[in-house]
Amino acid sequence: MPFSAPNRSLGKIDPATTATLIAAAADVALVIDREGIIQDVALNSDDLSTDLTGCSTWIGRPWVDTVTIESRSKIEALLKEAVPGRSGRSRQINYPSVQQADVPILYSAVSAGTEGSVVAFGRNLKQFSVLQRRLVEAQQTMERDYSRLHHVETRYRLLFSVSAEPVLIVDADSQKVIEANPAAADMFGEAVTAVIDKPLVDVFGPQSTSPLQSLLAVVRAAGHADDVRANLRHSGEEVLVSAYMFRQENASLFLVRLLRLTSDSALGVVPKMTWKLLKLVENSPDGFVVTDADGRIVSANAAFLDMAQLATDRQAVNQKLDRWLGRPGVDLDVLIANLTQRGTVRLFGSSLQGQFGTETAVEISAASVMNSERRCFGFAIRNIARRFRTDMRFGPDLPGSVEHLTELVGRVSLKDLVREATDVIERLSIQAALKMTGDNRASAAEMLGVSRQSLYVKLRRYGLADPTGENGSDVN
Missing domain, CATH: 3.30.450.20 (PAS domain)
Known part of the structure; x- marks a missing residue:
């Protein structure tokens, strides 16, 4: 409601004080003449001055030229409704901004005397606009999430039913x-x-x-x-x-x-016996792993998970076995090549790398089977770390037998063997590697950790190369 006695209570206020009151009462205040030209401007916020692009040039310009196109008709209505003695209906006016979205200002206009001047009081709606935009975005996000959940539930219901x-x-x-x-x-x-x-x-x-x-x-x-x-x-x-x-x-x-x-x-x-056999494999102290034809793990028992330092079988499923087995790209490829050609592998020496860096010497026996026209491999992995440590204590003396030496091939590199032994051990190691890889020289070179050219030199040195070129294969 208006003041009851403005002449008595406000009559002695001078123009400067009146201007201060107007500026303090609004975020932005404009004085407009009867032609709609801005005569003066007051802003009570530096931030608002920054948002309102070019506000320092408003004086002397038509009010309608400073706002967006859709707001011009609202300004005409504000000026038309500004009559002495009362304030017209408030309207939102939008100002263009180069930094962000339009700046919304809620204006109400009041006639200021007999000369037709109008004072427009504006309140900044920027914060309300930001909140409104966030509310709309949150509502749209909720609608999208609800739609996504509805589709997921529909698929779940369909799968559950069929x-x-x-x-x-x-x-x-x-x-x-x-x-x-x-x-x-x-x-x-x-x-x-x-x-x-x-x-x-x-x-x-x-x-x-x-x-x-x-x-x-x-x-x-x-x-x-x-x-x-x-x-x-x-x-x-x-x-x-x-x-x-x-x-x-x-x-x-x-x-x-x-x-x-x-x-x-x-x-x-x-069958009951098959079921018991499956339970026996699951509870076996030796690791057991089933992989597909590419060497990716399909299933693994608890013993393998323990050796690989894995908490659950989900950490192993769909991972390549050579992520933990021996040298990546070498041991598993040799095993798969032999399984593909022969169907079984017995007592293959390798090592198993745990998830947290531990290394265990292991012995692997494997078999290949067909499952619904798809090949898969089963690997039985035995921890032989204690036995292997005992076998390695040969010191400067040579191993007692060829069988003893062949058990070491693949468990330690050729370089380490040569450092401790003589040319005899090197020759026996090459022979064992060729035997384990089916006389595949490329695989034997990878197993021994030497290049193919170096292996050929050593073969000729020890008289193991076939002068006719028919002995051995270089196909990997």
Whole structure:
């Protein structure tokens, strides 16, 4: 509401004081004549003076020439509504800026006397504009994230529904089923809705309660556990149960997978003896690794993970075996070449580099098998560090036998052998390398750590080269 007695309370204020009051009451104040020309300007902020490009040249220019095009009609309306005794409706006016986006100013105009002059009071909306822009950007980001999550959930729901493998989602606290796919409902002989909210142990026979609870307890504590066998309540069918723990919306959940073990299962048969053999390999004190044809790890047992100083098998899967085995690009290539040609390799000497720098002498036996028309390799890796340290204590004396010497080839380089032994050891080492690589001289040179030319010189020196050129192969 306006002042009740302005003539009495404000009548003695001089023009300078009035100008100070106007400048203090607004972020920017303009005095406009009846033609719309700026007569004077007052700014109470240096930052605003920087943002308003060319504000020092406004005096003497039409107000509409200082603003953006869309704001000119608003200025005309402000000046038209500025009548003595009251303030017109406020309007946002935008000023161009070379440094950033337009500078928004909220103006209200008041008539200033009988000569038609108008005083325009402006309040800087820059901070409000920044907040508004951030709000819009945050809302757009949320919309994109929501859309992405919606698509992910749709794909999850589709995969969950069409999967032929029975899968359950179980609440970790109550151990009740909160989701079940159609394959699981078919296995239980019930509708999906009938399985929901039912305790997990209720869909299995009484004798399976203890193994299931132990499985979930171990998974909760350690993150993973061995699969257990359980019998379905309604049919008595034996199934293999595995569980994994994950978090969603601050809740812990189990993903429970079921695998039929009956002979007519579409997923195949795992005979009891084969199953025991797999468990034996998993728990073997020797490392065991399965790779694809390129040497990338498909599966590894706990002993190999321990030797390679890895916490979980996820750190090994899809990695090349020579990341840890022997000399990169040498030992594994020799092994794969021999496996491809012969199918098996026995007692190949090498070393295993741990994740944290430790080196262990190992002995490798390997075999090649075909799996669904794809070749894969199995490597049995034995830690022989203690035996190897004993074998190396030959000092200045020569080894007692050729077999003793051949066990060292590949475990130490040719340079180290020559330093401790005589030309006899060098000759025996070359012979052993040629034998281990199937007389492949290129691979033998890599194994011994010498160039091909150097190997040829040594072959001629010891009379191992075939003068006809037919003995040995240079194909890698």
